[in-house]
Amino acid sequence: MKYLCLIYDEESKWDKMTQDEAGKMMAEYGAFTGDIQKSGHLVGANRLQPSSTATTVRSRAGKVSTTDGPYAETKEQLAGYYLIEAKDLNDAVQVAARIPSAKLGAIEVRPVHAM
Amino acid sequence: MREIVDRIYRDDSRRVLATLIRLFGDFDIAEEALHDAFVAALERWPVEGIPANPRTWLVSAGRFKAIDQLRRRAAFDDRRPEIERQLTELAEQEPVIADSGDITDDRLRLVFTCCHPALSADAQVALTLHTIGGLTTEEIAHAFLVGAPTLAQRIVRAKSKIRDAKIPYEIPAAADLPERLDAVLATLYLIFNEGYSATFGATITRADLCGEAIRLGRLLVELLPEPEAIGLLAMMLLHDSRRAARTNEHGELIVLDAQDRSRWNREQIREGQQLTERALQSRRVGPYAIQAAIAAVHSEANSAADTDWAQIVVLYDLLLNMNPSPVVELNRAAAVAMKDGAAYGLDLINGLLARGELANYHLAHSARADLLRRLNRTEESLAAYAMALELTTQEPERRFIERRMASLKH
Numbered sequence: 287m288k289y290l291c292l293i294y295d296e297e298s299k300w301d302k303m304t305q306d307e308a309g310k311m312m313a314e315y316g317a318f319t320g321d322i323q324k325s326g327h328l329v330g331a332n333r334l335q336p337s338s339t340a341t342t343v344r345s346r347a348g349k350v351s352t353t354d355g356p357y358a359e360t361k362e363q364l365a366g367y368y369l370i371e372a373k374d375l376n377d378a379v380q381v382a383a384r385i386p387s388a389k390l391g392a393i394e395v396r397p398v399h400a401m
Numbered sequence: 402m403r404e405i406v407d408r409i410y411r412d413d414s415r416r417v418l419a420t421l422i423r424l425f426g427d428f429d430i431a432e433e434a435l436h437d438a439f440v441a442a443l444e445r446w447p448v449e450g451i452p453a454n455p456r457t458w459l460v461s462a463g464r465f466k467a468i469d470q471l472r473r474r475a476a477f478d479d480r481r482p483e484i485e486r487q488l489t490e491l492a493e494q495e496p497v498i499a500d501s502g503d504i505t506d507d508r509l510r511l512v513f514t515c516c517h518p519a520l521s522a523d524a525q526v527a528l529t530l531h532t533i534g535g536l537t538t539e540e541i542a543h544a545f546l547v548g549a550p551t552l553a554q555r556i557v558r559a560k561s562k563i564r565d566a567k568i569p570y571e572i573p574a575a576a577d578l579p580e581r582l583d584a585v586l587a588t589l590y591l592i593f594n595e596g597y598s599a600t601f602g603a604t605i606t607r608a609d610l611c612g613e614a615i616r617l618g619r620l621l622v623e624l625l626p627e628p629e630a631i632g633l634l635a636m637m638l639l640h641d642s643r644r645a646a647r648t649n650e651h652g653e654l655i656v657l658d659a660q661d662r663s664r665w666n667r668e669q670i671r672e673g674q675q676l677t678e679r680a681l682q683s684r685r686v687g688p689y690a691i692q693a694a695i696a697a698v699h700s701e702a703n704s705a706a707d708t709d710w711a712q713i714v715v716l717y718d719l720l721l722n723m724n725p726s727p728v729v730e731l732n733r734a735a736a737v738a739m740k741d742g743a744a745y746g747l748d749l750i751n752g753l754l755a756r757g758e759l760a761n762y763h764l765a766h767s768a769r770a771d772l773l774r775r776l777n778r779t780e781e782s783l784a785a786y787a788m789a790l791e792l793t794t795q796e797p798e799r800r801f802i803e804r805r806m807a808s809l810k811h
Contacts, residue, residue, distance in 0.1 A: 287567050374569040375519055376577075397566045 288329060288398035289370050289378040294362040295391040297336050314386040322370065327381050333366040362391045369398075402447050409455050410439060415535055417459045419507035421467070422514075423570055424460075424491070428532065428560045430467050437470075438463035468492050508533070509624045510570050516585040517568050524559035525588045526595075531556055533620070534613050544610050545595065578627075585621065586633050586689065589614050593637050598795075611641050622676075628683035632690030635676035639696035642669035653804075654797040658705040670700045691720045710740035727758040731765055743775040763792035767802060779809055 340356040372378035382393040421431035438459045452458040475484040515528040542552035573581040596610025618634035646660040677697045680690035702708035717733035738746020759765040770785035
């Protein structure tokens with residue numbers, strides 16, 4: 287079963303990191319991604335550009351409107367995701383807990399609808 | 402025959418359900434299958450006689466009924482070939498339904514699934530009482546003072562999450578067990594407390610929640626005799642043993658010091674003390690076992706004056722060490738007041754209140770008021786009681802404080 291692990295981080299925390307600290311986090315991400323690739327959990331992953339680059343789009347009665355910024359203004363912002371294949375929710379939660387940002391922000395684990 | 406089937410339903414339906422959930426991986430299908438199995442029993446047992454092992458009979462009857470039902474449903478589903486294949490597999494595989502460890506395991510699986518931390522606390526409580534306790538949604542709704550539709554929806558949502566997010570039906574691995582067991586214990590304690598804190602002046606159904614929590618606690622200890630499970634059961638029994646003495650005939654609250662201890666339930670006390678002993682001997686003592694030990698010390702004393710307060714203070718120290726909490730500190734301060742004198746307890750409570758965390762906690766102010774009263778500082782005591790009164794929402798508590806204030810003004 288597939289689960290999407292959405293990474294929510296405070297962008298300001300990343301901004302405040304020294305180059306060393308940020309480098310260390312990225313190294314942790316690299317190691318983690320390698321690990322879950324080996325264990326067969328990894329389906330896909332991406333880091334997103336900051337939420338200031340987001341555009342929110344709506345279509346109403348054939349009319350498209352776009353607004354600047356993310357869908358919801360929150361303290362923590364969507365920073366990236368991992369799509370994983372896991373045996374069940376327990377397995378998925380264990381993977382999510384190891385995402386480096388779990389220590390900084392929060393990970394939302396969502397089961398993917400089977401089509 | 403009807404009576405025999407009713408008895409088997411009472412004794413065994415939850416076990417049959419637990420096994421059916423494992424076989425079908427779906428709560429709703431299993432519940433329907435359970436219902437169908439009992440309907441079949443009522444039809445066939447009068448003719449064929451009661452089977453040697455009714456539980457096994459019910460599981461296989463439920464299983465066949467459910468497979469039948471699923472086949473019929475599959476006829477309208479465009480994924481029919483896939484579903485057919487799964488059903489054939491399910492029908493061919495002989496389920497393990499003998500009287501073996503598996504049945505016990507199924508019930509334990511059910512406990513851990515209903516109390517999974519990915520479900521909200523409310524949902525855990527509702528699902529546990531419904532699925533393991535066998536209470537109807539109306540009964541649970543009534544006990545928790547919420548509408549039946551709200552409660553029913555809570556259960557539906559929890560079942561959907563279990564199915565859609567694939568919360569596994571399994572006993573956690575050893576590494577996860579302590580954390581997962583904590584969630585189960587917290588759920589049982591929540592059920593107990595809901596009944597206990599509302600016992601006075603409330604309906605009988607609410608007191609039944611205590612009985613239900615104790616019954617579930619017994620089941621857990623039977624299935625998984627971990628020290629903290631034993632400790633929680635002991636604590637619930639020891640607290641519940643005072644139930645008859647906690648209120649007078651008008652439903653007014655009676656505090657521990659003033660309770661008629663001859664009305665305490667000796668049988669519950671004996672069992673609670675033995676279980677406390679067992680939990681403490683495990684050498685893996687946790688917060689529930691300590692709280693049981695505190696209740697056990699009270700249960701041994703004939704009066705408040707007769708109580709071994711020194712031991713209670715030591716136990717609170719241990720508890721604080723494991724679980725720092727201002728409420729536990731408050732309880733400890735009350736014990737110190739009994740051991741060393743009201744002035745010592747008062748100092749501690751003043752310090753606690755100065756820290757601010759308990760500033761809006763009515764019990765902190767009423768405890769302070771009580772110590773001031775004992776020190777004959779009447780004016781200050783009245784002021785503290787007035788503060789407590791302002792912060793209290795529970796009616797019996799309010800009446801208790803008002804009585805205390807009235808007696809001080811004489």
